[in-house]
Amino acid sequence: MDYANVSILLVLVVATALAFDFTNGFHDSGNAMATSIATRALKPKAAVGLSASLNLVGAFLSLTVAATIATGIVDSGVVTLEVVLAGLVGGIMWNLITWYFGIPSSSSHALVGGIVGAVIAAFGTSDVNWEGLFSKVLFPALIAPIVAIAVASIGTWLVVRITRDVKDKTNDRMFRWGQIGSASLVSLAHGTNDAQKSMGIILLALIASGVVPGDSSVPFWVVLSCALAMALGTYIGGWRVIRTLGKGLVELSSRQGMAAETSSAAIILVSSHFGFSLSTTHVATGSIMGSGVGMKGAKVRWSVAGRMFGAWLITVPCAAMVGAVAVLIEKGVGDPAGPYVIFALLVAGSTFIFLRSRRTTVDSKNVNDDWESPADNESVVAHSVAAHNPQLMRIKSKPRKKKGKQNHKNKHKKHKKSEKG
Amino acid sequence: MSGFIEWDAIANIIVVGLLFGAGLPALFALGVRALAGPGALRADGQVRLLRRMAAYACFAVIVLSVTGAIFYIASGGH
Numbered sequence: 233m234d235y236a237n238v239s240i241l242l243v244l245v246v247a248t249a250l251a252f253d254f255t256n257g258f259h260d261s262g263n264a265m266a267t268s269i270a271t272r273a274l275k276p277k278a279a280v281g282l283s284a285s286l287n288l289v290g291a292f293l294s295l296t297v298a299a300t301i302a303t304g305i306v307d308s309g310v311v312t313l314e315v316v317l318a319g320l321v322g323g324i325m326w327n328l329i330t331w332y333f334g335i336p337s338s339s340s341h342a343l344v345g346g347i348v349g350a351v352i353a354a355f356g357t358s359d360v361n362w363e364g365l366f367s368k369v370l371f372p373a374l375i376a377p378i379v380a381i382a383v384a385s386i387g388t389w390l391v392v393r394i395t396r397d398v399k400d401k402t403n404d405r406m407f408r409w410g411q412i413g414s415a416s417l418v419s420l421a422h423g424t425n426d427a428q429k430s431m432g433i434i435l436l437a438l439i440a441s442g443v444v445p446g447d448s449s450v451p452f453w454v455v456l457s458c459a460l461a462m463a464l465g466t467y468i469g470g471w472r473v474i475r476t477l478g479k480g481l482v483e484l485s486s487r488q489g490m491a492a493e494t495s496s497a498a499i500i501l502v503s504s505h506f507g508f509s510l511s512t513t514h515v516a517t518g519s520i521m522g523s524g525v526g527m528k529g530a531k532v533r534w535s536v537a538g539r540m541f542g543a544w545l546i547t548v549p550c551a552a553m554v555g556a557v558a559v560l561i562e563k564g565v566g567d568p569a570g571p572y573v574i575f576a577l578l579v580a581g582s583t584f585i586f587l588r589s590r591r592t593t594v595d596s597k598n599v600n601d602d603w604e605s606p607a608d609n610e611s612v613v614a615h616s617v618a619a620h621n622p623q624l625m626r627i628k629s630k631p632r633k634k635k636g637k638q639n640h641k642n643k644h645k646k647h648k649k650s651e652k653g
Numbered sequence: 654m655s656g657f658i659e660w661d662a663i664a665n666i667i668v669v670g671l672l673f674g675a676g677l678p679a680l681f682a683l684g685v686r687a688l689a690g691p692g693a694l695r696a697d698g699q700v701r702l703l704r705r706m707a708a709y710a711c712f713a714v715i716v717l718s719v720t721g722a723i724f725y726i727a728s729g730g731h
Contacts, residue, residue, distance in 0.1 A: 290726070293726055293727045375663060379663075379667055379670060382671075383670050383671055383674040384675075386675040387676075387678040388678075391679060391681070391682040394679060394685075395686055397690060397691050398686055398690050399689065402689040403685065407685070410678070410681050417722060417723075420726060421726055424726050491678040494674055494678045495670075495674035497674075498669075498670050498674030498677070499666065501725060502673065503670070506666055506669075508659060508662040508663070510666075519674075
């Protein structure tokens with residue numbers, strides 16, 4: 233390959249790494265802010281804005297973790313630009329697919345999976361550090377939710393017990409502050425940990441193409457662009473994931489939200505201290521479930537949780553498959569054009585998922601709607617009419633405050649009245 | 654496969670995680686209860702001095718922990 237081709241390829245890789253960083257912020261904004269949004273401690277836009285600025289600050293706070301995430305798992309000597317690109321494609325596609333289904337899954341697992349798959353397809357299985365993959369990635373994915381559920385349920389239980397004879401209104405008012413504080417800490421830790429993964433990848437690419445020497449530290453423009461990409465992603469907000477975390481798993485109160493976010497922050501920081509990095513997503517999800525377990529009368533939707541666990545288990549293999557397919561396409565197309573073809577495929581695939589997502593938009597306006605589908609109300613009316621029994625209509629959901637739903641609700645009420653009369 | 658698993662690290666995470674992850678919310682709850690629980694208000698509507706001091710002590714420990722955590726993140730987290 234000639235020099236010009238390498239530098240174009242390098243630009244592609246850097247752009248793709250920044251795109252991954254963007255999906256990472258986008259996918260993970262719910263980890264920190266879903267609880268604050270669900271309990272209305274913060275307005276949705278304010279919450280993602282706060283989280284974005286803290287992610288930005290967090291990215292500048294520390295640069296010591298660098299590239300370990302990808303290089304610990306594969307033999308870094310074999311990594312080429314084509315392989316890195318294919319791995320990133322695997323990570324991005326899996327992030328977008330899980331976002332489409334509103335499943336909070338680990339962005340780092342998607343990245344590791346994509347890179348592992350690309351390395352296997354390019355060089356075979358011997359260059360993968362299987363022991364590292366098991367002990368650093370797969371096993372922690374099983375441990376994280378268990379630890380988080382335990383800590384958060386005990387925390388919630390204690391909090392609820394201690395404050396049981398404080399007025400609900402006072403509790404809400406005070407715990408909202410605790411909630412915002414603890415959620416901010418989670419955002420900060422996320423910015424520090426996750427932005428460095430993309431910085432590490434870009435550094436790896438720069439070293440692999442000989443632009444910077446092998447012992448170079450992270451150049452400032454890399455730090456700045458990664459921090460901005462992640463903050464932008466966080467601000468755009470993965471509303472589908474936020475909705476699942478905040479409304480889908482448990483109906484949250486401020487006390488639960490505060491206990492859950494503190495548990496997340498504590499476990500993330502403590503686990504990285506003991507060199508056993510747990511995924512922010514897994515910890516945050518586990519903590520939210522734990523806050524439902526520890527609260528008497530709160531209902532955890534285990535079916536939603538089960539779907540999520542399933543997605544976590546297949547994250548690495550699926551991202552690996554996409555990464556491997558990307559390498560095979562690169563090989564099939566041939567040397568100069570291969571990387572451009574998969575980059576084009578990535579753009580096409582992302583656009584497709586984005587357009588599909590527009591059919592059922594979830595955004596800052598409807599993120600807090602009731603989890604059970606609004607169509608239920610209609611079916612209840614229909615059922616009660618069919619059964620000639622207006623009493624059947626009484627059991628349904630609490631009144632909504634959302635403007636968009638107001639008309640529907642009024643109609644419902646009118647209907648009810650006329651039936652009664 | 655148990656050779657791969659660092660049980661010590663996991664035990665440490667659970668113990669220290671519980672200490673901070675469940676302890677700090679409980680401390681916050683104690684602070685809230687001291688300020689707003691039954692019997693917190695004097696006849697003139699003020700919070701009793703002792704309760705106020707207890708609450709501020711709880712919140713101070715929390716603020717210290719959070720500050721410590723931020724410095725910890727800034728110093729590299731290891």
